[in-house]
Amino acid sequence: MTLLAATAVTASASAAAADDGIGHVDCAQNPSMPGCDLTAESPGNPSEASGGSGSGDAEDGSTGASGTCYWAPVDGNRPAPEGKGPQGGWYARTCLSNGIGSQGTPVWLDQAPGVDLAALAQSARSQLRLPAPGIRTNPDAAPFVLVRVPVWLWVNPGSWGTRSASASVPGVTVTATAIPTTVRWSFDDATADLTCNGPGRPWKPGTDPRAASPCGHTYIRSSAAAPNEAFRLRATVTWSVTWSGPGGGGTLAPLTTTSTAAVRVAQSQAIIGSAR
Structure with missing residues (x-):
């Protein structure tokens, strides 16, 4: 017979209204939540399985080997106290000792206890x-474009727009939001990259095809000598990323996405005829 022991990384966020210690994530009560690592151990001294000393209160709010305490969300439909916003919630100090559970009087906490919001924000970002x-x-890159004819460039609107993802633990959810801001175009023809704010402007019928694009490029030489007789056109979009959750939010490291396309550039040939 084996005994399941659970471990968790304790949190850094503070419990604003608590006056009897900071709660922690209790994997024994929530074994499926992120950060809990269940391992099988042989039966032995309970203090060895829990990591406690066998008596006394731990600094993170647990009660040692003989019991475990944590902050649990309660009264989900109970209104917030006057002057409190939508962040935070009602929590009660919940303890389990020798198989017997007890729960204290609910208190309002401005921020969910036991949750590392920064780590949760990074988790949400990774899910974008x-x-x-x-x-x-x-002109369309297929089958080719011509030397010295302006090429209009833009990003398909379907691939341009805000995207969001969330990460949650019991009692708190953090959302990461990514917004595309710029496109860097690389042309593979020995010219400098071009960075444009926004997705670029689509060419519309009736526009002079010789007009320069608000975000575009004019090839000045043929791609005949390039690999596969084509230049590689690359678009790299930079996304700004922010997060929001209980008690506030912040800025995360930006993200980028990239696509490439082959562009054949042909030299136009003048046709000279003779009158008879």
Whole structure:
């Protein structure tokens, strides 16, 4: 017979209204939550399985080997105290000792206890699923574009827009939001990259095809000598990322997505005829 022991990384966020210690994530009560690592151990001294000393109160709010305490969300429909916003909630100090559970009087906490919001924000960021930019050109890159004819560049609107993802633990949810801001275009023809704010402007019928694009490029040489007789057009979108959750939010490291397309550039040939 084996004994299941649970471990968890304790939190850094403070419990604003608590006056009897900071709660912690109790994996024994919530074994499926992120950060809990269940391992099988042989039966032995309970203090060895829990990591406690066998008596006294631990600094993180637990009650040692003979019992465990944590802050649990309660009264989900109970209104917030006057002057309190939508963040925070009602929590009660919940303890389990020798198989007997007890719960204290609910108190309002401005921030869920036992949750590392920064780590949760990073988890939400890692769950963002951002689309690769859809490259669009005019003239169309297939079958080719011409030397010295302006090429309009833009990103397909379907791949441009706000994206969000959330990460949760019991009692608190953090959301990461990514917003595309710029596109860096690389042309593979020995010219400098071009960075444009926004997705670029689509070419519309009736626009002079010789007009320069608000975000575009004019090839000045043929791609005949390039690998596969084509230049590689690359679009790299930069996304700004922010997070929001109980008690506030902040800025996270930006993300990028990239797509490439092959562009054949042909030299136009003048046709000279003779009159008869």
